[in-house]
Amino acid sequence: MKLLDPGHEIDGFEIEACLHAGGMAHIYKVVYAAAEDGTRRTSEFPMAMKIPRMTAGDGAENIISFEVEQQILSELKGTHVPRFVAAGDLLRVPYLVMEYVTGQTLQHWLDRRESLTFNEVARLGEAMARAAHSLHQQNVCHLDLKPANVLIRPDGSAVMLDFGLSCHANYPDLLAEELRKAVGSPVWISPEQVVGVRGDPRSDIFAMGVMLYELVTGELPFGEPATAGGLRQRLWMDPVPPRQHRADVPEWLQEVILRCLEAVADQRYPSASHLAFDLSHPDQVKVTARGRRTVGTGFWAHFKRWVRAAGMSYQPSPVPSQQIEQVPIIMVAVPHHDVSDATLYSLREAVARSLGIRPGARLACVTVISPSQTSSTESEKSETRVHSWHLSRLQQWAQPLDLADHQTSFHVLESGDVASALLAYAQGNQVNMVIMGAATHGVQMQRFVATVPIKVAMEASCTVILVKQALPFEHLAAVTV
Incomplete structure (x- = not known):
């Protein structure tokens, strides 16, 4: 036309x-x-x-x-x-x-050819991940994420554009039915899309990894393939580590980017909310050998992967919203004032049960302290010591938990309103479940006093589990003697 x-x-x-x-x-x-x-x-x-x-x-x-x-x-x-x-x-x-949404697409930042700070890259990536998570919650995988299709509003939030190659779990996938070739933009397409598997939300995580890589290095991790053979290389080849292009790239940021770009979807972030969490809490990112690499993978390692990839088959993932439910972000509110051993023990047992049935779930341990605890200190050094003490206490509380298969982070918040601080944290970090101690006040008192647990339970947009305190039998016996 x-x-x-x-x-x-x-x-x-x-x-x-x-x-x-x-x-x-x-x-x-x-x-x-x-x-x-x-x-x-x-x-x-x-x-x-x-x-x-x-x-x-x-x-x-x-x-x-x-x-x-x-x-x-x-x-x-x-x-x-x-x-x-x-x-x-x-x-x-x-x-x-x-x-008509006002703002600039991500391509604008790439076209400027100006180096972004790593914090700016993290903010852009976090905005993308939050937008992608919103789509996945509605059972939609975008499957064509690229800089021209990600618009950043003036307030810093992201808007996804162009859903012509997308897939909705509740509707027939017309593209898969009518076309037999790989569908997607060659630079950003995921390995599973290359072999014809659509509908996995982790494909969008791969595309976001490609964009983060380019924002950081100015290079494309897999070049601009023009043939089917060139596309298939991402099934077995690792990109050059960003730190080989730029020695000043933080290890935590390389860890995030390369995890997004894993060839096997199971080795990427399990959901976009997990990616957003890491980008918003860089100090909590667990750096592995992946984040410390400064040279690319050798020929023989790639050759072995090529042999494996020849017979590799990708299985369709669960419905996006179901997959998100399987790998939630769980927040536990650990009190630090006027708390009994029974409450701390019961919270830990509840967390252990929740993590035990949810492999891959992320745990955020949170405590809220009063600003007076830090403002009364004589120096910034003393304030840091107060935070360090509470962080150490959280880590000691979590030590008996089996966290080998779970990303775990620890957070000390400052606020005079404990309930509001917990609610804001849960909403800002896309928490799926909050675990906290139940109020010890009687029912009559709770009718007149909005306790912290009751306020959180009433206003939170996610599941809230209130845990009553209980000690194991041997402890109870010791108390009664």
Whole structure:
């Protein structure tokens, strides 16, 4: 379809200006057209119309992608996607009208050719991961994440664009049914997509790893493959460690990036919320040999992987929302004031049970201290000692737990309002479950006093488990003697 001029009307929408003329689609800024009496309906937000290219020379994937995006965008909710307005009929004029979101795509930062600080890269990555997690919670895998499809709002949050190659677990995958070749952008496509497996949310984590790699190094981890053989190399080849390109890359950031780029999906982050957690808490990232490497993997290691990859088969993952539930972020609130051994023991037992049935879950141990505990100290050094003491205490509390298969972090928060601090932490870190001690006040008292556990349980957007204190029998016997 040729470019439309300003003033052109389609199904009650008036073209204002062309925003983008690309090989796959034209995008216009639009408003509601004026009625016969001259009045014009106003919109709650600016709108854009996307009209796909569908000429005789274009492939069937253009038509299928339009149908997929129309289906998925109309179902998605939340601040990380443009709001859907209307869609046109394929038999007449195919179009999508959606919210026009202001901001810059991630490509803007790459085109600037200016080095970002590592903290800035982490913030961009965290925003991407939070947006991807929102999609996965709605059972959608984007499967075409790249810098042009990630828009950063002025407030720093991310919006995902272009769902033409996406997959919704609750709808037929039209692209998989109609096309037999790998579907995705060659630079960012995941190994499992290369062999035709779609619907794994960890494919989006791989694509985010490619973008983080380029933001840090200015290079692409797997180049720009133009052949099927070039695409398949990512099934067995590791990218050059970022620290080989830039010696100043922090080990924690390389650990995060290379974990995203693992060829086997099971070795990547189990969910985008886990990735966001690490990017927002770099001091808590557990650095392995992966993060310390400064030279690439040798020929023979790659050769052995190539042999294994020849017979490798990727299994479809569970439904995205189910996979997220299997690897939750669990937060335990550990009190430090006026707390009994029975409460600390019972909390630890509850955490052990929760982790035991959820391999791969992440544990965040949190305690809240009053600002007066640090403000009354004489120097910043003394304040640091107070935090260190509480961190050490949290680590001692967690020591009896079997945490070998779980990422674990420890956090000391300062606040005069314990409940609000816990709620803010849970929301800000996409916590799936909160474990804390039950209030020791009687039921009559709780009717008049909103205790910390009751307030958290009432206002938290995730599951809250309140644990009553209990000691093992031998301890009880010792107390009664």
